[in-house]
Amino acid sequence: MRELTYVEATLEALDSAMARDPSIFVVGEGIGERGGNFNTTVGLYDKYGPERLCDTPISERGFVGMCAGAAMTGTRPVVDFMFLDFILDAFGELVNQIAKMQYMSSGRLKMPILLRGAIGIGHSAATHHSGSYYPIFAHIPGFRVVVPAIPSDAKGLFATALQSDDPVLFLEHKSLLFNRGDVPEGDYAIPFGQARMAREGSDCTVVAIGSMVDKSVAVCDKLAEDGISAEVIDPRTIAPLDMATILESVSKTGRLLIVDETFQPCGVGAEIAAQVIDEGFDDLDAPIRRLNGAHVPTPYSPPLELAIVPETNDIEQSIRNLLAE
Amino acid sequence: MAYEVTMPRLGWTMEEGVFGEWLKQDGDEVKAGDLLFTVEGDKATQEVEVFESGILRLPQGAPAAGDVIPVGALLAYILQAGESMPAGGSQSPQSGGREGQASTASPSVTTEPAFQRPSATQTVAADGRGNPTISPRARRVAGELGVDWTQLTGSGRTGRIVERDVRAAAETMVEQVGVEMSPVARRMAAEAGISLEELAATKPGGRIQREDVEAAIAARRQPVLADETAVQVLPHTRIRQITAQRMSESAHTTAPVTLTTEADATELVALREQLKSSYARRGLAVPSYNDIYIKLAAAALQEHPALNSSWGDEGLILHGKIHIGFAVETERGLLAPVLRDVPTKSLRVIAAESASLIEGAQQERLGHEAMQGGTFTITNLGMYGIDAFTPIINLPQAAILGIGRIVCKPAVHEGEVVPRQMVALSLTFDHRVVDGAPAARFLNTVREYVAEPILWLTA
Numbered sequence: 001m002r003e004l005t006y007v008e009a010t011l012e013a014l015d016s017a018m019a020r021d022p023s024i025f026v027v028g029e030g031i032g033e034r035g036g037n038f039n040t041t042v043g044l045y046d047k048y049g050p051e052r053l054c055d056t057p058i059s060e061r062g063f064v065g066m067c068a069g070a071a072m073t074g075t076r077p078v079v080d081f082m083f084l085d086f087i088l089d090a091f092g093e094l095v096n097q098i099a100k101m102q103y104m105s106s107g108r109l110k111m112p113i114l115l116r117g118a119i120g121i122g123h124s125a126a127t128h129h130s131g132s133y134y135p136i137f138a139h140i141p142g143f144r145v146v147v148p149a150i151p152s153d154a155k156g157l158f159a160t161a162l163q164s165d166d167p168v169l170f171l172e173h174k175s176l177l178f179n180r181g182d183v184p185e186g187d188y189a190i191p192f193g194q195a196r197m198a199r200e201g202s203d204c205t206v207v208a209i210g211s212m213v214d215k216s217v218a219v220c221d222k223l224a225e226d227g228i229s230a231e232v233i234d235p236r237t238i239a240p241l242d243m244a245t246i247l248e249s250v251s252k253t254g255r256l257l258i259v260d261e262t263f264q265p266c267g268v269g270a271e272i273a274a275q276v277i278d279e280g281f282d283d284l285d286a287p288i289r290r291l292n293g294a295h296v297p298t299p300y301s302p303p304l305e306l307a308i309v310p311e312t313n314d315i316e317q318s319i320r321n322l323l324a325e
Numbered sequence: 326m327a328y329e330v331t332m333p334r335l336g337w338t339m340e341e342g343v344f345g346e347w348l349k350q351d352g353d354e355v356k357a358g359d360l361l362f363t364v365e366g367d368k369a370t371q372e373v374e375v376f377e378s379g380i381l382r383l384p385q386g387a388p389a390a391g392d393v394i395p396v397g398a399l400l401a402y403i404l405q406a407g408e409s410m411p412a413g414g415s416q417s418p419q420s421g422g423r424e425g426q427a428s429t430a431s432p433s434v435t436t437e438p439a440f441q442r443p444s445a446t447q448t449v450a451a452d453g454r455g456n457p458t459i460s461p462r463a464r465r466v467a468g469e470l471g472v473d474w475t476q477l478t479g480s481g482r483t484g485r486i487v488e489r490d491v492r493a494a495a496e497t498m499v500e501q502v503g504v505e506m507s508p509v510a511r512r513m514a515a516e517a518g519i520s521l522e523e524l525a526a527t528k529p530g531g532r533i534q535r536e537d538v539e540a541a542i543a544a545r546r547q548p549v550l551a552d553e554t555a556v557q558v559l560p561h562t563r564i565r566q567i568t569a570q571r572m573s574e575s576a577h578t579t580a581p582v583t584l585t586t587e588a589d590a591t592e593l594v595a596l597r598e599q600l601k602s603s604y605a606r607r608g609l610a611v612p613s614y615n616d617i618y619i620k621l622a623a624a625a626l627q628e629h630p631a632l633n634s635s636w637g638d639e640g641l642i643l644h645g646k647i648h649i650g651f652a653v654e655t656e657r658g659l660l661a662p663v664l665r666d667v668p669t670k671s672l673r674v675i676a677a678e679s680a681s682l683i684e685g686a687q688q689e690r691l692g693h694e695a696m697q698g699g700t701f702t703i704t705n706l707g708m709y710g711i712d713a714f715t716p717i718i719n720l721p722q723a724a725i726l727g728i729g730r731i732v733c734k735p736a737v738h739e740g741e742v743v744p745r746q747m748v749a750l751s752l753t754f755d756h757r758v759v760d761g762a763p764a765a766r767f768l769n770t771v772r773e774y775v776a777e778p779i780l781w782l783t784a
């Protein structure tokens with residue numbers, strides 16, 4: 001199979017959908033002629049023109065609000081935030097209007113808006129360009145929250161996001177954007193709420209999110225040399241969250257580690273742990289453990305940055321500790 | 326620890342870079358902030374600084390000018406005095422990303438065991454009741470395997486009993502008692518409080534299965550049954566045997582569905598009151614409610630002949646005549662005498678005939694023929710305060726109508742809530758013979774006839 005980068009994979013899904021559906025348009029800063037800071041729209045301006053690849057001034061609340069209105073009229077806006085951090089300037093529109101509009105209109109209005117942006121810590125992007133924030137959005141009823149980890153998932157989930165009548169947050173970790181992987185040709189869609197079994201094993205379950213998936217798989221492959229058989233599950237979407245797959249895995253292994261770069265308090269790991277205790281308490285052979293990035297603003301200094309993100313040696317130690325419980 | 330120098334990402338979209346040249350030589354001492362090497366960018370050559378002080382060591386195969394290197398690939402090490410290059414550093418540093426390099430460059434394959442189990446002398450964790458702590462899963466497995474975990478020593482980090490301890494104990498139990506058991510059998514025995522020795526005695530040398538434990542439990546119950554003196558066994562009467570046989574045949578061969586509805590019987594009650602006073606004055610048998618229901622049901626059956634039919638193996642049998650059976654309770658049991666050709670008979674004739682049939686049934690002098698040939702049955706439990714119920718079809722008929730009590734209750738009549746005499750109607754029909762909609766239409770006609778007797782009295 002041919003290989004594409006993660007960002008090329010989403011671009012392919014976007015291009016194909018825009019060719020079919022004239023109601024899809026993209027707004028954002030530098031997404032027109034420039035093709036996006038992260039190459040998310042390269043080549044689309046030449047194909048679809050300035051009306052459908054609409055460069056905006058730095059005015060997140062304004063253009064997000066306008067896209068909410070456009071979505072209500074039946075179009076499918078794609079808002080490209082470049083760095084997801086800037087979505088925070090539009091938080092009121094997102095939570096009070098976009099997430100609630102279908103409910104407030106008794107389903108008469110749809111909200112098919114796709115909100116995408118680069119998340120995560122890396123490359124000294126520092127404190128204003130390293131946020132992930134998906135636990136915040138997963139907390140709000142109404143949003144679909146997507147965090148693909150590999151190029152083929154990015155394409156299939158992006159296609160689903162472009163068909164969704166609900167608002168979708170499509171969050172792409174910066175350190176994954178230029179990873180290469182096998183990507184099927186042609187159109188395909190991966191449904192939300194279905195986890196991917198990234199690696200099968202029987203001694204413990206590792207739920208890894210976004211950039212932590214490949215790292216965890218690499219660690220577990222290495223641990224196999226010591227006779228440790230660890231299962232790695234990539235939930236792929238945080239909302240909806242595929243608890244059935246996680247619970248099934250825990251019923252097999254009895255041990256659960258959740259690896260997530262975002263902050264630990266009130267995070268995705270806390271939610272997964274609580275649901276496993278609710279539904280799978282009698283399957284647990286050890287306390288549930290979480291490995292998260294440090295609960296601090298992201299530093300600029302590369303050594304400090306490295307110190308606050310879970311790295312392969314942290315993941316390995318956490319798995320060994322869990323198995324010793 | 327050896328510090329790794331890697332190919333930096335100089336722009337957000339950069340995936341690989343063209344190596345320019347080393348600005349320091351292998352073995353040079355470098356200070357954090359020194360310029361170490363150059364990378365050819367799109368427009369200009371960029372000088373890259375080092376973040377760590379120490380001695381620069383270039384591994385074998387270190388990049389040379391013009392090499393295309395992936396972002397994150399290892400280029401060199403910064404070592405402290407006395408440190409040597411990590412093993413694997415001799416491999417081509419350009420063979421993979423930083424994570425890959427980090428693992429191949431690790432000192433050696435670890436020989437640490439997968440599980441670090443605490444030694445036996447370690448303090449054992451305990452709960453407030455003096456029991457050792459146990460994981461939820463281990464507790465569940467102990468229940469499944471019939472293992473008493475309170476005597477176990479846990480191998481978890483804090484002395485907690487975990488699944489592997491329970492499984493090991495189950496293995497040991499087999500060795501100690503010398504009894505091999507299936508897990509199900511072990512659990513059942515534990516729940517029933519049957520000792521393993523007791524079971525082993527019943528099957529020396531054999532594997533104890535679920536059946537063996539069940540037998541042991543049954544053997545225990547036996548004497549209890551024999552001691553039971555309050556039980557009395559009455560021989561079945563002929564009627565009870567026939568009823569049992571016919572009821573179970575109906576229940577097992579038909580596809581019964583019961584529909585219920587409620588009818589306004591106020592006018593029916595008025596009619597009956599009128600009949601009572603007029604007939605009694607003239608010395609005639611007063612029609613009972615049952616007689617009235619039989620007559621109106623016959624009228625409804627004329628309108629819906631599909632309900633007056635039977636299932637036959639060759640085909641559906643549509644009966645030309647309407648013979649209605651009605652349930653009569655007698656001392657010997659349930660009987661259902663049949664009123665023949667009901668539509669041809671007036672209410673007065675029906676009243677006289679049914680009175681004679683009921684009397685005959687109760688005095689045990691009703692012939693077999695009097696209970697044969699019905700095409701539909703009515704059963705009335707109203708006198709016992711029953712509303713809706715699910716009658717059993719009297720084979721080979723297709724349906725049976727159950728009548729409930731007439732009760733005065735608030736009902737909406739002509740737009741007002743007023744006290745009305747209401748009756749519940751229950752129709753069980755055989756879905757093999759007739760579908761739901763025709764059955765519902767029939768029951769609705771019955772409901773209308775109850776509400777407006779004039780409709781069938783004048784038919």
